[in-house]
Amino acid sequence: MKIVIIGSGLAGLSAGYRLCKSNEVIVFEKDPDIGGMSASYSLENSGKKYFIEKYYHHIFRSDSELLALIKELGLEKQMLWLEGKNAYFVDGKYYPMNTPFEILHFSPLSILDLAKLGMLVLRIKLIKDTTPYDRIKAKDWVLSTAGESVYENFFAPLMKSKFGDNAGNVSAAWLMGRVKIRSDRGTEGENLGYMRGGFDSLIEALEKEITANEGEIRTNREVTEIVIKDDAVQGVVVNGDFIACDAVISTVEPAVLDSITRGKLGALHETLKSIRYQGTACALIGLDKGLMGDGNYWLNIKADVPFGAVIEHTNFLPFEDYGENIVYVTSYFQERKSLLWTQKEEEVIDSYLKGLESIFPEFSRKDVRWTKLYRRTDTAPVYEQGYLEKVLPFAAGPSGLYLAGMFSSSNYPERSMNGSVKAGFESAELLMQQKEARNQHKELRPV
Ligand SMILES: Cc1cc2nc3c(=O)[nH]c(=O)nc-3n(C[C@H](O)[C@H](O)[C@H](O)COP(=O)(O)OP(=O)(O)OC[C@H]3O[C@@H](n4cnc5c(N)ncnc54)[C@H](O)[C@@H]3O)c2cc1C
Known part of the structure; x- marks a missing residue:
């Protein structure tokens, strides 16, 4: 055939x-x-x-078909399971979000809100079948389950950075899926998989x-x-x-x-x-100096910058594998008329570097060895x-x-x-x- x-x-x-x-x-x-x-x-x-x-x-331990394929192809020895640390940059302040102690210091939420957030995560973990929540908007479900402050100060910026103006329409089933998979964490951070060598x-x-x-x-x-x-x-x-x-x-x-x-x-x-579908404009930057000195891998961002996350790859994989610091700066975009799609590559990179300068006072363009930009319009269904x-x-x-x-x-x-x-x-x-x-x-x- x-x-x-x-x-x-x-x-x-x-x-x-x-x-x-x-x-x-x-x-x-x-x-x-x-x-x-x-x-x-x-x-x-x-x-x-x-x-x-x-x-x-990166991958998760629940990715059973992918892991079985890696094994079937004889590549299992390349699999590494590593802690990936997370942090949240909100309104000018950097909050590590790994240990219960760190989470308790996330000051955009009160202690009561943090308790409500904890209960919400627990509740999601107990839901076996999320399909009935496909008909409910994530926003409505969070508002009714944990209140306005938890939605506005925690989930809304994350959802906005992923779905832009469509954030308010995203289903509760999607949010539950994300929370379930990303709350599989040890005491130091998330347990994530990667193939050494890529x-x-x-x-x-x-x-x-x-x-x-x-x-x-x-x-x-x-x-x-x-x-x-x-x-x-x-x-x-x-x-x-x-x-x-x-x-x-x-x-x-x-x-x-x-x-x-x-x-x-x-x-x-x-x-x-x-x-x-929505697009992604993702810059990869080689640096002389690391950005996040605390070893953080994944930084979500709520700030007036044209990207939603900074991901420091060499705070996840050993620096020695590359011999230089490697950082992703990334944003989703919803429309082909978005500047992230219409601007020239060097303009997008320049706007990303400006954003990095505003978030990391110690970051200097002099430390940039090289930059790359990969952007496509077909990177995820909404x-x-x-x-x-x-x-x-x-x-x-x-x-x-x-x-x-x-x-x-x-x-x-x-x-x-x-x-x-x-x-x-x-x-x-x-x-x-x-x-x-x-x-x-x-x-x-x-x-
Ligand atoms: C920013 C980002 C981060 C991600 N991070 C993760 C992660 O950490 N973990 C994870 O598991 N997944 C992640 N993903 C998702 C993962 O990459 C995708 O789900 C997966 O690679 C999709 O594979 P696919 O074959 O379905 O689609 P694609 O990889 O999109 O393949 C479709 C192919 O079809 C080609 N094509 C399109 N039109 C035509 C045509 N007319 N003729 C011929 N060829 C055509 C395209 O060029 C493309 O190569 C991420 C995705 C993005 C965008």
Whole structure:
């Protein structure tokens, strides 16, 4: 069977890996590099090469499909579990947020508010099934559960930095998912996983497996149409050429899928149009001196700066692996007219550096060795109230068309590498089951 996979992110590569041993697989990727949002830069410092993700990445112990894949590919020895410290910068003050003692000193909340926040976290941890909360707005649920001060002084800035003007519409199910996963912490901070050498090793291993089994991965190839006739996939159009195939797995954002299927998905068309995605403008900065001297990894920010978080990678991974300090400065954006998308790269970087100067008085531009900016408009669905109804099925309707990606059920109520690996595997499995069923049907037909 000839299978085309659109997109070489983790969903596409995982599906390709599962299918390449018994099928002819071609992965088309529009970008020059593979890996999608989990792609890395290849950098060099003092003659030593290293890989570092374009967007900051870590994983959780509950990421079972991803961890099983890492093991299956023989990469388990690269897994590290480390404490990632957190802090919150609010209205000019820096608050470490790791130990109960530190949290008690978070002065934007009174002791009573802190108790309410603690109760809210406990309550969320006890909720097994968060799906009924998909219909409730996170804002309304926090206001009724813990009161205005907890919402305004704690959650609202975090949600605003992630969802901008859409923050008020985000579902309580999304918030609960985040709180559950990010409250798995020890006495020093969060327990987080990372692959020493970077997640590039995972992308590279998947690529090797696919090509070793005679699958192909073609970069700089944008699929502009999935050709569907008589309710069945015929092939795809790539850089103007028609490529016939028996099945397609699409991992691209819903709006793009809608456009490249040219209105052939019937009832799904309205859903595809209604799923909103947002973008991320993420700077990676190499520094002579570290930014957060207390060893903090993740800083959430409520301040008048154009970014919502600063993530000091070399306060998480050993400095020696890189030989220089590496910091991410990042912001989500909701509209293509956002300055983070329309401004030139050097303008965005300049605005980020200005922001760093205002937050860290000891930071000097003289310490900046290099900067990079990675920005895309398709980095996350907006998990609005009622989003659950929009989760896309693995089989899309026309025979031979399968969907796997950030929009799949395995990525609800938050997208992740684990969710995309799982989506890739599930779509591949469904495809193989349907192929098997068709073959059996043919065998049973009287001749
Ligand atoms: C800032 C940021 C931080 C993150 N941090 C974490 C983290 O700490 N932990 C975690 O688990 N996850 C994290 N994620 C999420 C994780 O990166 C994604 O969920 C996952 O990589 C998505 O994989 P995917 O294959 O579904 O999609 P993508 O990686 O987006 O892959 C889709 C691919 O399709 C390609 N494509 C699109 N249109 C076409 C076309 N027409 N033709 C051909 N190719 C096309 C794209 O170029 C892309 O390569 C983070 C994401 C971001 C943005």
